[in-house]
Structure formats: structure tokens, C-alpha cells
Amino acid sequence: MSDKFLEIQAVTKIYRTGGLLASTKLTAVDQVTLALDKGKAQILSIVGESGSGKTTLARMVLRLILPTSGEIVVDGIRASGTLTRAQVKEFRRKVQPIFQNPFESFSARKTVDTYLFETARNVWGAKNKQEAHAAVDQALVNVGLSAERVIGRYPNQFSGGELQRVSVARAIIPHPELLVADEPVSMIDASLRMNVVNLFKKLRDEFNINILYITHDLSTAYYVSDLIAIMYRGNIVEYGPATTVLTQPAHPYTELLLDSVAKIGEKWSELVRMPDMETKEYGYVGCKFAGRCPYVRDICRQVKPPLVKTEDGREVLCFKLTDYQVP
Amino acid sequence: MRLIKPRLVIGIIIVGIFLVMGLIMPLFAPEDPTAWNTYFRNMPPSGEHYMGTNNLGQDIFWLLTWSIRNSLWIGLSVAGLATLIGVIVGLLSGFVGGFTDRFLTLVMDTVIAVPSLPILILMSSLLGGQTSLVIIAGVLVFFNWPWPGRQARAMSLSLREREFINVAQASGEGTLKIVIVEILPFVLGWALANFINTILVAISAESGLAIIGLSSLKDATLGTMIYWAMQHQALLLEKWLWILSPIFSIMLLFIGLFLVSTGWSDYFATRRGRQ
């Protein structure tokens, strides 16, 4: 039995666009390997910009997309393969999603509580109305909402922050062990964001729920994560403890990201080199960041960079750390 | 309330009149209006016979109400069944995708491609005088279900990509439940417009057959009424009420249904825009 709760092994997703005669290949996720240990719950942030592959990766963990190659195993269940009905049920109990747009997460024609009760009955296994009600009430209390405020209302009667908390309540009804949150706060007003982000911390600490937190916002990632993986054009370029990665970045892209964040307290200096056309970058033979990297050398453009394990527990995909030699 | 436009109201009133004429009034008919020689022939309109009687000794007014009733019956049952089958098949096909979808789409496209009128004519001729309204209705359902089917499928295809479908699945909802509870509400408005259109199509198909003598001639429908009137030279003999009342009824009913259908689509679209 593995001692890992979540294992993402060399997962790749390739999209083909175009017709029979001429098609282009887009490697949205390239040989990504990540793991979460069993035991104490952790929050792993996957940080990247648009086109980094983070959302594709999240959807593969949720079984909404199948990988082209590689395996995803959640607590013994092979999420990347075909499952029996019983296994699907088991999977749903253990892994729940939270999506970016709370208003899209619920049908505008139904009251939001229908989804809560469905989850209670189908996924958690409530045997009757009372049990279902109790489960729903408890979940709402845990996210800081009251049943009377929520039951019987339609999505447009909530603010973005509140509705997202209802999404979280729905997701925790079956007592899951992994929440996959795809940009959960990017569409919520800044002043309401922390209500949801603090909730994630609480879920980790009080309920021992692991959270895969997908975001492009470094500030909330820093605030809430234990581990952080930085993605660029399908690769994980840096991975390690959140504080280390974000205060002493090892990969040039992490440096660039940190520099470019519109921070309060530190003003920007000069202009920075703009990214090339996205499709071109996916097709680079060597390191995908070579076109923009201030530390680039010839070998970076020709050979795929190695995955270097550092002393402070990080993994970095870069030639800079091996003195530009192939290890 | 101010979104409801006049055309919808007028349409509803017209259709309402026909519903009353077709569903309520026939209950008061004194005798079976289709029976010949019940009354004196060719009597002018009077207090006893509101529209007079025809060559065959039938009371025109009551004959008309029965005709409306039967035509409405055909229209409503064909529309109801065709829309029901079409929507369910279309929604499932679009949602499930894969081989099932491709197969069902092939079936729908084939049925649409086959021209219904020649088949109906052929069938009626072969069955000779034994065509019944039920058989005609059945065939009309067969030819009409793919239209709402394709539309429902298109909506299902686009709706299944929405995020709340993923949330519904994560909540453990099964495929059938998702189709009925999540997707169907969005399709109902269109389904209603389709339903009303199919009433039109069914009534006109049956009337068309009747006028050329291929419907169930012993039953009273708007079409058969016209047929019998034509057979007995109603035009030449200037029996206007006999031949014109079913013709105007068809026209008026169609106008009413059309107004309701477009008026409803209008209202529905503006209402959705507000949400």
C-alpha cells in the first residue's frame, strides 16, 4: 500500500487541433509528477498563468478529462483509468470540486439547496430527510452560513463570496479527503476573498482535508499554502515548500512572476520582456521559458532541462542549478 | 406584465375560442352530427339550426363543433407525443454523446429526409377506407418527433459543457436525473414553441389528406367537412356556410396558433434576457 494519498505520475495531456491533413500538437500538460502524503492534510497550490496547464491538470484529477499518458491515483483509486460504478461513487466521496465562477456552478433555474441535498443523499448516503437536513445544516454552519439564509434561495440572491461558500459547503458534505479548487476566489471581490481563503485553512486544520488550490494569484497562494508548484506551459518548473519558493525563488520564471505581481509596498522598476506567441512556446525543443529567460544559454534552447532536487527540499526544472551541464 | 405583447393575447383568445368550440360545445350536441338525414335538408340559419343544415341533412353548426374537436384531438395528441418523444430522445442523445448520439442522430436525420406527405398518401390509398384517425395520428407522430428532437439535442450539447453540470455530477446525480432536472428546464420554453407548431403541422397534414379523400371519411374533421362539402357541390350550390365555415376555421385556428407561438417565443426571449 502506498503511503501517498494523491499521486500524479508523469501525467501528460496532448491536444490535437486541425484536420486530417494538417494538425498541430499542443502539449497542455507535460510529464507532471506530484504527490501528497497520507496523514496530516496539506494545501498544495498550483500556480501558473493562462496557458500553463494548471486547469487541465486540475480537471484530470477530478476525472473530467483523461490524461494522454501517465497515472493519477487518489487513495488507491486509479482516477486516470476506467472505474466501476462503486469505485466512481467512492471517488466522488473522497474528491470534490470547487469551480472558479460560483454563478456558473449552480443552475440559475434551481434553488442552490437542491445540490446540497443531492450530495447529502447520493454521495454521503443520507438515508432519510432528517439525516440529509442535518448534514446540510452542519456543512453550512462550518462555512459560516446559516441554513435559513441559504435554503430556498436562487443563485442570484447571493453575493459571489457567499455563493462560493455555498459551493464549499456542498463539497464538504460527504467529508471528502481532497478538495480541488480551481481559481476559487479570482471572481470574488477583494474584500470578500479572505472569507473563503480563511475557510480553506480551517478545512485543512480542523477537518484534515487536503486542498489542491489552483490559482494565478501569488499573494493568496503564499497566504494559504504549505506546498507550491509553479507551472509554465505544461511543466512544473519549481516545486517545494511555499515560503521557500516564494521568498527565495530558484527558477527564473518564479523570479519573474514575483517581480511582476502588482504588490503593495514595492514599486516596479523597468519594463520587462513580453512573452512570444503562445503556440510557438509550446513547441520549443529545450526549455519552454528559454525565449524569455534572462539567464538563458545555448544548451537551454536545445536540451530539455533536468529536474534538480535542492537541499532545501525543492525540485527545480532548470539548467542554472547544474551549471548548464547535462547531469 | 408589460412584457406580454398584444399578439400573444390575441392569439390566446382565438385559440381559447376554438378550445371552447372544440372541447366544451360538442358535449351539448343534440344528436350525432355526422349522421345523415337527421334534419330537413338545406334549411337556412335559424334559432334551431345556428348555421342551417346542408344537403345531407346535417346541422352545420354542430358538425362544425365536432370537426373542430376531432381536428384539435389530432393536433394535440400528435404534438404532445411527438414533442415528448423528440425532447427526451434529443436531450439524452446530446448529453450522452458517443455512439448512441451518432446512431440517434442518424435516425432523426433519416426520418426528416423522408417526405411525409407521399408516404401518408400511399399508406392511405393502400388501406382503402379503413384508415382511422388513430393510424393517421400515429404516422404523423412518427414523422414529426425528430424536429423537436434535433433542437433538444443541440441545446443539450451546449448545456452539458456548463459548469453546473459538473457540479451536479459531483453531487451524485445520475444521467437521467441530470437531463430532466438540470437540462430540461432550459429547453421547456423552446419545447412549447415546437409543440404549438406541431399542432399546426398535424392539423394541416390531416386536412390535406382529407381534402383529397384519403382521411377517415366517416369521422368529422375540418378536412373531411371540406371534402364532403366539395363532393356535394357546396360551392356551386352556394352553400357558403357549409364549405366556408371549416375553411375559415382552419385559417383562423392557424393564425391563432401562430400568434401564440411567436408571441410566446418573444415573451420568453425577453423574459430570459432579464434573468
Next chain:
Amino acid sequence: MIRIKNVSLFYDTVQGTVKAVEDVSFELYDGEIVGVAGESGCGKSTLMKGIYGNIERPMYLAHGSIELEVEDEQDGRREVIPNSEFHRYWWKHLSYIPQASMSVMNPVVRIKDQFLDSYSLQEVRNYGKKVLIDAMAAYLQELELPADVLNAYPHQLSGGMRQRVIVALATFVQPKFVIADEPTTALDVVVQRGILTMLRSLQKKAGNTFVMVSHDMGVHYQITDRMVIMYAGKVVEIARTDVIFARPLHPYTEMLIRSLPRLGDNAERAGITGRPPSLLNPPRGCRFADRCYLADARCSQVQPELLELEPGHFVACLKREPGSAMITLEEMGVA
């Protein structure tokens, strides 16, 4: 300069009148970058449309006035233009970059043709197409954009590239006032930085005024000189940017800034509980009262006025008026 005096902009809807902006007054001076900050529903986009002079039903100017005062370069004459005439000066004195503008370009028209569209037929004939396009190409190169962008269709460019092209189009004629509504939302952080620094250097070179609307306080910190904070249709605070961040006086500004997580700082942060009031029926008193840590009974009854509490620092809060005790969140020790 643009003078906004007691402006109220309302929307006529089926459910009633939405008072999107109510009784707002301030001035926009020449040669500054002003940031308008606030969250969903605060009215900033509506106000920008109003300032630009693009007021169309169901939106209407319920009362107040917006005036543009320009000084003619040649003879120094000052001219005051009322809001209803602003449209004559679009692409001359005023230019507007709407929200999500990367998506508003005509997908079947090449960039260079869209650019030419902003000139009248007469002007195009006068100058000649080639002259205009060459001038545009030179300007694009100044902004470090590849000149062959002009021959492309919008969908061939990435979102960031499109946005930079739109900024170029909007600033090419060196208008006195450029209004940009959320110019970098939905863009990557690195691209965002590029566009914002581009805007800042353009402003420095031309000496005109940029009004930038954003809900992202970090963006305001980086490039604006002065900020206008809006909440539920009203202006609650105006001050220089560094003052806003160092010493916010309005409780909403305070609580908002405090709720933002900072890189490198793990302090506990809390969001503001509750939500803004409905603008169909706004409350009688201060609109922030039900979520405010300072509020008392009087706050819910009396509408606070925007007063200049320090030179250049305007605050609309009853508890901050001269004579009241000036306690801040920090002093209260409340997180």
C-alpha cells in the same frame, strides 16, 4: 481638467430605478494618473461612461454636470465643454478603453482598417491612408509592438497583445484624457505589468491625464498618483495614492486594504463580512454603516458629506469629521 459636480447617474429598469452613482463630485486635473477603485456594483464603470460622455438609455444623468475645460494650445483660450458635447471630442480630447476591450474588436477586419475607422473619411482623404498607417506603425514601434500587427486580424494576436494594440489606438492621437476601464483584468501578471508600465510611460511623455478603473488595489499602488475610492454608488475617499495606503481614513478603505494578503507576510487577514446594499433602494444614511466597525446609530440615519480633512484628502465619514475621535483599526487592535 474635468469637473464632476453632484453627478447622479441612474438606470431605468423593470424593477425600478437603480441609483448606480449618486451625488458624486470631484475634479480630474491635467497631467496625473488617477485610479478609481471599488468593488462590484460600486458604480465606477457607470461613472466612467458618464465622464466619457456616453450616456444612453436606460442610463441617464439624473442631476449634476460634467464639464471639460480645455486650453487651446495656440491662443491660450479656455473653453468649457458640457457633457452633452463630449462626443465631438472623442479621439481628440477624450479617449476610452472599455472593459474587456480585447474582445470588442471586429474579428473580420484587420487592425489597420480598424485604426483607420477612427478617422473621418475627410481626414483620411486629407492625410492619405499611407501617411496615417506609417505614423501608426512608427508609434507602435515606439511602444515596442511589432509593426506587422497592423496587418493581422484580432484573433491572430494573444489577449495581451490585443490589449496593447487597443491602448496604442486609444493614445495615438495624444488625447488629453484617457479613460481605461479595467485594462488589465483577465491578463497574466507579467503582461499586466507590461501594459501598466507602458501606460505610465505614455502618460509621462505626453503629460496628459489617465483615469484608470480597477478593483485591484495592487495595480493602483503601482502606477497611480491619486485615488478615488467608491462604495455603493458614492465616493468615500479621495487622496494621493501613497496617503491612501499609508493612512486610509475611511473605514471601508481601511478594512479593504487590511484584508489584502501580502507576499512575504503571513499575518492573519480577514475579509469584510456582509455585502453592499441594493442600489434600488439605498439606505438613508451611510451606505457602509451595516458593515463598519466604527458605525453608530447616527451613521444609519445621516448621509455623510465628502469633506477635505487634510489638504487633498477627502473623506465621507461621520466618525472622521473634525471633532470626532480619530481611532483607526490599528489603534483599536482589531484585525
